[in-house]
Amino acid sequence: MTVTQPPSHDARERTPPRIALSLTINAMRYEIEISPSATLLDVIRDQLGLTGTKKGCDMGGCGACTVLVAGRRVVSCLALAASFDDAVVTTIEGVGTADHLHPLQAAFIRHDALQCGYCTSGQILSGIALLSENPGSIAEIREGMSGNLCRCGAHPSIVAAIAEVAGL
């Protein structure tokens, strides 16, 4: 096998284009510069270091990256960040803290609705948005949560936790 490389690595410091973005995340205002091709997930997880939001597939297929934008769930890996100027975003870090858990977070702990925990942020955010849609039955919760994959198989406990908070 032959490997051809120039003698010295002259990585030219070309500045890639950047664009300005304002975001409100968990009631904090961010004025940042982003790459035009960045997704909302890239910005939240990599650029701002809010790593509670996970990347499971980067293709909209797993729900691990779910965040709320104006209270509605969005898979942030499919959301072009540049189109979310001035958006109001909630990530898991803004849902509740150890001292002030959201009722759904507390229910997740009680029902052991997590194993590895990698899908958990997305499940909780999706669950919170679903609760605001007033699901009327277990079947509706299952249907409404089906965009959030879990490979450990915590599904029944996740649904039980949401049902408990929904009063079902």
Next chain:
Amino acid sequence: MNAHSHARYEALLKVTGQARFEGEIAPAGLLHATLIEAPIACGELVSVDAVEAPTRPGFATLVTHDDSASLKSSAATTLIRETAIHFHGQPVALVAASTLAEAHDAARAVRIATAARPAVTQMDQALGAAIAPEMVGRFPAATRRGDVATALGEAELVIRNRYSTQVNNHHPMEPHVVVCWWEGPKAVVHTSTQAIFATRATIAQAFDMPPRNIRVLARFLGGGFGCKGQLWWPWMFWAMLASRKTGRPVRLELSRAQMFTLVGRRQQTEQDLALGFANGRLTAITHDVVAQTSAHTDYSDSTAVYSRLLYACPNVSTTHRLVRTNEPQPVPMRAPGTAPGTFALESAMDEAAERLGLDPLDLRVKNFADHDQETGRPWSSNSLLSCYRVGAERFGWADRQKRKKRDGRWTIGFGMATTLYPAIRQACRARVRLNGDASLVVQCGTQDMGSGTYTALGQIAADALGIPMAKVTVELGDTWLPDGPFSGGSQVTASIFPAVQSATAQLRAMLASMAASDANGPLGGKTSDDLDFEGELIRSRSSNAAERLSDVLARTAPDGLVAEGESAATDHPKLAATGMGHGAVFVEIGVDSALGEIRVRRVCAAFAAGRILNPLLARSQYVGGLIGGIGMALHEQTLTDRATGCILGKSFADYLIPVHADMPEFDIAMIEEDDPHLPGSVKGIGMLGSAGIQAAIASAVHDAIGKRIRHLPIRIEDCLGPACDTAQR
């Protein structure tokens, strides 16, 4: 030891997004890496032209096979030292850049030339070239006892079928990731691995450096299921080389598509199985397995092994053969061996019951093996018969035929099957520190891939010393800690138990003598076997006397106490008894009469796997395993394009796994066992749920529509057409 449903130790961190997974470590100057993949399934890498890549913005370095020449040759470095291409998508170079987008961009500028050779892209193209491995895991690959041919010839009933199972991929939700850097001669490796110490040992070997100079961390793992092991190492090594070349930390994370090709799969099997019966008893079993392995490494599940011992049978013959294809490498996946193996065996048992006019449950009870007939040893404990009885009662098995066979458009069916998994242990060390304020720190260099290891470690120590979980800190997932087991084969809890117990026993002895030796203290003069530990007190059993742990410590050991415990791996040749966990799974399914859709409606499973430490977390493990089994039964298959050897549909859009909407009701019964042969009566539980259920579902489908489906996954297309009796039933 008391069973207690403590909440998961790290749950608070996980529900608040504060649990930091290793890929989320972000050191200054971090570079992002990506892999360049071979566009052919078989051949040779000819050249890597990287003249243009370094001119791309942010480019930092390129790592190729040339760089791997500095690594020592070993199984873990073969793919990065040798330029042979064995499967489509095999990485041929790594590019690191300032951002991931820039790494992708620079990677596109690297031109790869390959020379293709004809590839074997499917097992059936090379059946004639199948090879026979010596061993399948720790078992001999081929065994024979009794006279199978004669027994089959004389049998009153012979059930002889071929069963096949498809390739599955593990797909933990967290893809494999490494963040690594060098500190002079030392390497720091944050990576999602199920085996930090094996990872350290392989790095030490490949980079020819002392293990003490390597720190591997995996404090949180976003799942693993068998794939976060050895197949990841070559690509992790390339990230480490990139870091060494640039002097900067490097992060490499696999894409979801690469999770189909680079980190293992459940191997495809074709299983020929024959059962012979006389008077309703098994007289002969033959189980011959052909399975896929890759062109570069042989791997075989222990698929037919469990046919040697699940039932009483005097004449048994089993074989395993492997077909090498230019497809990705298989590795163990959730219930390796038992999942595909019991699918065949238990499906055939159901068919036999039908032909014999027996209830499938009665047939199993009748053929119960009261000892391990393969080794001649007794079971260390075996409550399979209780599993059958309890599961059947809770499910309502006896009354099932009285139930309606229709529910609207759904045709209903019932099925049951057996599951089993060996109970074995690895060597383990653990350290327990009791601080002056009677808080505890438990340390063990194992990892928690979601199975509850944090909780188990904490609970075992807390329980032994009578300290509440709220005062326990657990540290794991770091090679600076005492050597712990890898996370696999349902072994971790059983392995850590004796090590932690030995450490806490030492602490109890020290504390007891400290308390008793103080003549003026409340426990002065008591003997240690009179002393008990509970509620942060040392208590005399014979009197009301008690003393607070913190008082004892303040008096005699204000800085606290430390003890290390150690335990050995299962010594198979010397075993007096075979350790095995068991279960019985009962399912109710519905088949949509018009559309052929299959839905699992209800699962009731009774498991007997020693003593359960934490019923809440054990239930999660069992249910999670069963859901994995449903995926294998009804959803999951990874297909290869015959022409190119490329994996088809490498995404969650095409690879179906069970989702919330697929969930049945679960009823889990846990039957406690005292096991005099196993420390603390602890057996592993992780794998049990993922086997047996496949055959139970297939049998239920037969019960519903009258069609035997002998391959997995069972899909809609299997339940449509003239052979399916959905209308009349």
